[in-house]
Amino acid sequence: MTRLFWRFSVVLTVLLLAGSLAFAAQPTDTNTSTNTSTNTSTNTSTNTNTNTNTSTGTGTGASMLLRVRSSQSLEKVRFVFDLDTVPAYDVTFQQPKYDFDLKQQPHPQLIVELPASLAGDIKLQQSFKDPFVNGLKIEKTSQGLLRLTVDLLRIPQYKVLVLKNPNRLVIDIDKIFELKTEQDIVPGIKYTSLVRSIGRGPVDAKILTINRDSGLILKPVLSNDAIVGLEDLPVMSARVKAVAAVNGSYFAPDGEIIGLLKFNGDIISTPSIAGRTALGIMPDGCLLIDQVDYQGSVVLPGGKVVPINGVNRARGPNELTEYNSYFGPSTGTNNFGCEYVLDKAGQVISVAPGNTPIGPDTVVLSVHGEAAAALADLKVGDQVTIRQTLGPLWDNAVYVLGAGPRLVKAGELFLTTTVEAFPADIAIGRAPRTAIGVDKDGNVLLVVVDGRQPGSIGMTLVELAQLMRELGAVDAMNLDGGGSSQMVINGEMMNNPSDGKDRRIGDALAVIARNLAN
Numbered sequence: 001m002t003r004l005f006w007r008f009s010v011v012l013t014v015l016l017l018a019g020s021l022a023f024a025a026q027p028t029d030t031n032t033s034t035n036t037s038t039n040t041s042t043n044t045s046t047n048t049n050t051n052t053n054t055s056t057g058t059g060t061g062a063s064m065l066l067r068v069r070s071s072q073s074l075e076k077v078r079f080v081f082d083l084d085t086v087p088a089y090d091v092t093f094q095q096p097k098y099d100f101d102l103k104q105q106p107h108p109q110l111i112v113e114l115p116a117s118l119a120g121d122i123k124l125q126q127s128f129k130d131p132f133v134n135g136l137k138i139e140k141t142s143q144g145l146l147r148l149t150v151d152l153l154r155i156p157q158y159k160v161l162v163l164k165n166p167n168r169l170v171i172d173i174d175k176i177f178e179l180k181t182e183q184d185i186v187p188g189i190k191y192t193s194l195v196r197s198i199g200r201g202p203v204d205a206k207i208l209t210i211n212r213d214s215g216l217i218l219k220p221v222l223s224n225d226a227i228v229g230l231e232d233l234p235v236m237s238a239r240v241k242a243v244a245a246v247n248g249s250y251f252a253p254d255g256e257i258i259g260l261l262k263f264n265g266d267i268i269s270t271p272s273i274a275g276r277t278a279l280g281i282m283p284d285g286c287l288l289i290d291q292v293d294y295q296g297s298v299v300l301p302g303g304k305v306v307p308i309n310g311v312n313r314a315r316g317p318n319e320l321t322e323y324n325s326y327f328g329p330s331t332g333t334n335n336f337g338c339e340y341v342l343d344k345a346g347q348v349i350s351v352a353p354g355n356t357p358i359g360p361d362t363v364v365l366s367v368h369g370e371a372a373a374a375l376a377d378l379k380v381g382d383q384v385t386i387r388q389t390l391g392p393l394w395d396n397a398v399y400v401l402g403a404g405p406r407l408v409k410a411g412e413l414f415l416t417t418t419v420e421a422f423p424a425d426i427a428i429g430r431a432p433r434t435a436i437g438v439d440k441d442g443n444v445l446l447v448v449v450d451g452r453q454p455g456s457i458g459m460t461l462v463e464l465a466q467l468m469r470e471l472g473a474v475d476a477m478n479l480d481g482g483g484s485s486q487m488v489i490n491g492e493m494m495n496n497p498s499d500g501k502d503r504r505i506g507d508a509l510a511v512i513a514r515n516l517a518n
């Protein structure tokens with residue numbers, strides 16, 4: 001897999017909260033030295049393994065470290081080092097580069113060195129349960145200096161300052177910040193990495209903005225080109241020569257799609273819960289986002305109409321389920337029903353008890369119980385008509401992918417979590433999330449938010465809706481999330497899936513050139 005090396009244009013914005021911060025066992029500071037060091041220093045040096053930012057604070061000669069204190073809040077982590085006098089000190093911020101051998105990103109570190117000795121019983125190592133700070137280590141260097149190392153989990157905004165009466169060296173790790181990088185992937189598609197602290201912890205979002213005039217369109221991609229089965233997102237993306245792709249529908253453990261799916265004009269999956277939100281892709285590439293109802297029926301000889309309960313999903317009691325070649329080689333049903341095989345013209349060509357093979361140009365009507373009784377007189381040679389609709393507008397869509405809930409409607413937050421009966425594991429709490437939206441100009445927004453890890457705590461559905469609106473979406477919906485939330489660009493995984501590895505998924509949304517869409 002080719003790894004991309006990009007030059008990023010970095011915008012660092014620090015959001016400061018009004019009001020004072022209270023720290024346990026810490027007196028009010030009335031006298032503050034102007035000797036401070038922050039991560040905006042212009043004195044820098046670089047080697048091949050580590051990006052290093054250094055600065056210096058002035059002070060007296062050697063001193064003694066008397067006590068170490070720390071405190072944590074939603075806004076910052078503070079370390080206070082009580083000294084008899086405050087000496088000159090050096091501040092170094094180290095950001096190790098990605099280790100391709102270990103396939104991991106080493107922690108960044110903030111290091112302060114000063115000529116000082118230690119008082120008797122100071123704890124030399126501390127661990128923290130914090131989304132930004134992993135721990136503190138105090139040690140003597142070979143040059144006789146005292147080294148204070150703050151091991152970090154994210155790149156923060158920090159400040160090193162001196163306070164007097166009594167003498168203290170203070171390190172503040174601010175947790176309210178935003179780091180944004182942007183890069184054009186190909187003409188008309190922009191990738192944005194957005195790392196933002198919301199106080200409770202960091203959130204890492206990957207965003208694709210696709211210009212409506214880019215010549216690129218969206219297309220669902222089935223794992224293994226079938227309804228049932230699982231496949232890695234990079235493999236699916238490569239198979240259709242996609243520029244980029246994200247995960248799509250909800251799916252069962254075996255990969256069977258859970259929800260509405262229309263592919264090349266054919267309805268190949270239907271939801272068990274009606275009226276959930278779906279994405280429609282029109283022939284010109286424009287998108288629809290709305291709640292959609294599927295209605296299907298079979299018209300028997302003589303005009304009797306029998307409703308279709310589902311397409312390409314497990315047949316339930318008393319149900320009529322339609323299977324087509326997208327499902328797999330056979331229906332996988334038991335022998336407690338009856339199955340009618342139809343050719344392309346709708347003529348019955350064979351009848352079987354169950355697990356009927358599905359040919360490329362055939363449809364199988366699988367019935368049980370009451371539905372079986374309704375079709376009991378159907379025989380080989382009979383002609384039937386299958387009627388299916390998503391409504392006049394949605395019937396024109398080439399592709400439809402259902403998921404939900406809806407997040408934004410007409411530029412306003414509009415969550416349909418309750419009305420669409422989503423369970424708690426989707427509706428409640430922070431999690432990795434994937435979403436799609438459209439802005440007022442028809443440009444497409446694809447968003448993946450990491451979660452369930454120190455570097456990104458995930459988002460609630462409300463927070464995701466707020467982010468989509470902030471990005472300019474006038475309409476937006478949620479896609480499958482959790483460990484399935486993934487984004488691939490040119491074959492490379494751009495986010496950090498919460499499983500710790502790529503998750504095999506049931507289908508995807510691919511960004512491809514229009515001439516490759518069919």
